[in-house]
Amino acid sequence: MSHPVTTRSITKRCITIANLSAVRFGRTAPMLMKKILLLGSGELGKEFVIAAMRAGQYVIACDRYDNAPAMQVADEREVFSMLDGDALEAVVKKHQPDIIVPEIEAIRTERLFKFEEQGIQVVPSARAVNFTMNRRAIRDLAAKELGLRTAKYFYAKTFDEFKAAAAEIGFPCVVKPLMSSSGHGQSYVHNAGELETAFKEAMEGSRGDVKEVIIEEFIDFDSEFTLLTVTQQHGWPTLFCPPIGHVQKAGDYRESWQPYKISEEALKQAQTMADKVTKALTGAGIWGVEFFLTKQGEVIFSELSPRPHDTGMVTLGHTINLSEFELHLRAVLGLPIAGIHLEHAGASAVILSPKEASTPVDRSLLDYNFVDALKEDRTRIRIFGKPEAHKGRRMGVVLCYGEVGDDVDALRDKAKRLATTVLGTDPYTKFEH
Ligand SMILES: Nc1ncnc2c1ncn2[C@@H]1O[C@H](COP(=O)(O)OP(=O)(O)O)[C@@H](O)[C@H]1O
Numbered sequence: 001m002s003h004p005v006t007t008r009s010i011t012k013r014c015i016t017i018a019n020l021s022a023v024r025f026g027r028t029a030p031m032l033m034k035k036i037l038l039l040g041s042g043e044l045g046k047e048f049v050i051a052a053m054r055a056g057q058y059v060i061a062c063d064r065y066d067n068a069p070a071m072q073v074a075d076e077r078e079v080f081s082m083l084d085g086d087a088l089e090a091v092v093k094k095h096q097p098d099i100i101v102p103e104i105e106a107i108r109t110e111r112l113f114k115f116e117e118q119g120i121q122v123v124p125s126a127r128a129v130n131f132t133m134n135r136r137a138i139r140d141l142a143a144k145e146l147g148l149r150t151a152k153y154f155y156a157k158t159f160d161e162f163k164a165a166a167a168e169i170g171f172p173c174v175v176k177p178l179m180s181s182s183g184h185g186q187s188y189v190h191n192a193g194e195l196e197t198a199f200k201e202a203m204e205g206s207r208g209d210v211k212e213v214i215i216e217e218f219i220d221f222d223s224e225f226t227l228l229t230v231t232q233q234h235g236w237p238t239l240f241c242p243p244i245g246h247v248q249k250a251g252d253y254r255e256s257w258q259p260y261k262i263s264e265e266a267l268k269q270a271q272t273m274a275d276k277v278t279k280a281l282t283g284a285g286i287w288g289v290e291f292f293l294t295k296q297g298e299v300i301f302s303e304l305s306p307r308p309h310d311t312g313m314v315t316l317g318h319t320i321n322l323s324e325f326e327l328h329l330r331a332v333l334g335l336p337i338a339g340i341h342l343e344h345a346g347a348s349a350v351i352l353s354p355k356e357a358s359t360p361v362d363r364s365l366l367d368y369n370f371v372d373a374l375k376e377d378r379t380r381i382r383i384f385g386k387p388e389a390h391k392g393r394r395m396g397v398v399l400c401y402g403e404v405g406d407d408v409d410a411l412r413d414k415a416k417r418l419a420t421t422v423l424g425t426d427p428y429t430k431f432e433h
């Protein structure tokens with residue numbers, strides 16, 4: 001029997017819909033459907049949102065510029081500087097999220113403690129996000145409190161302190177701003193003559209209000225790797241993904257591969273360190289824990305990020321049963337992860353922009369060639385959809401995979417070769433800025 005549509009039935013339907021949305025987003029509603037505020041909307045955020053969408057979650061993606069990659073796939077967006085504490089607070093008040101998921105470091109992290117006190121879940125925890133945005137906090141925790149092996153280091157606020165620290169460490173040494181990421185302000189100092197420029201660059205490359213640098217012993221490592229580590233809710237155990245090897249140039253990731261060859265003993269050491277540091281920082285989610293492996297086979301803790309890691313994009317190429325984004329989502333929602341398995345060997349290589357492109361017309365000048373790469377089997381291309389391109393900016397990634405046990409070096413070569421065909425830029429191209 002059909003009902004005539006009357007004003008009353010429309011009103012009733014509206015009420016039902018209104019009630020539904022109240023239930024859907026209600027903080028007390030005993031439902032899995034959560035309202036997630038994503039702080040930072042880059043390519044890693046985009047993949048996290050896709051994982052969240054597949055699980056029917058509701059996501060508001062935030063960043064300081066509009067149409068950022070994660071915004072393109074989220075329910076809602078907010079454009080503001082997350083370093084502006086008041087603006088951040090206003091957005092939290094407006095949306096009343098159940099969960100705040102930071103995707104970048106440039107956030108007024110002190111405010112996160114307050115949100116946590118109000119009952120909002122901060123991922124993995126306000127403490128973790130706050131500690132990891134400043135190299136001093138995390139390095140002192142790892143080296144001094146937890147006794148993990150790290151490069152020898154000092155801090156400096158003035159050029160005199162900097163000179164004295166370099167004399168103590170010797171050359172070459174590495175200098176980085178306390179607050180920075182992706183190689184900003186970072187340089188290698190080979191002799192006393194380079195100190196002044198290095199100090200200036202580090203001070204200028206510093207983000208936020210902290211004007212201080214860290215000077216580190218240069219570790220002449222054999223290779224470096226990321227141990228994706230998953231901490232869980234409900235007292236469930238910490239899980240580790242198979243290690244990921246990677247190469248950074250100019251402080252930025254160029255290629256990564258999984259699995260990374262390492263002795264059982266060295267892997268155990270890395271897992272123990274990752275377990276210690278993530279436990280000390282508390283919370284649930286995925287972490288990218290970075291290590292150096294020396295030529296003597298020693299494992300040295302480098303740093304960690306309490307979120308999916310760019311080198312972990314290799315997991316989008318079907319290397320493990322759940323990508324790092326799916327793992328993050330499960331841990332964030334407190335859902336079981338029955339196991340993490342290596343399913344394929346795989347490699348990823350970055351697609352870099354050869355030029356500047358900022359308007360829609362310019363953008364069409366970025367001529368993506370999908371055909372050559374996709375002609376080859378077991379190859380995937382991910383284009384992030386960034387609204388602006390800059391020379392050397394990471395615009396996408398090529399993923400290649402084979403069977404477990406296949407030659408990973410051959411997969412690395414294939415990924416790099418195919419990444420070069422997409423925009424004509426080799427993943428190792430050095431761009432002058
Ligand atoms: N002490 C060091 N010795 C040798 N290489 C280093 C050292 N510190 C950093 N690097 C190189 O620089 C890259 C970026 O440094 P990292 O501390 O991870 O900063 P970011 O936060 O920018 O990722 C590392 O992955 C590594 O390749």
Ligand SMILES: [Mg+2]
Nearest residue numbers: 182290302303
């Ligand atoms: Mg790093």
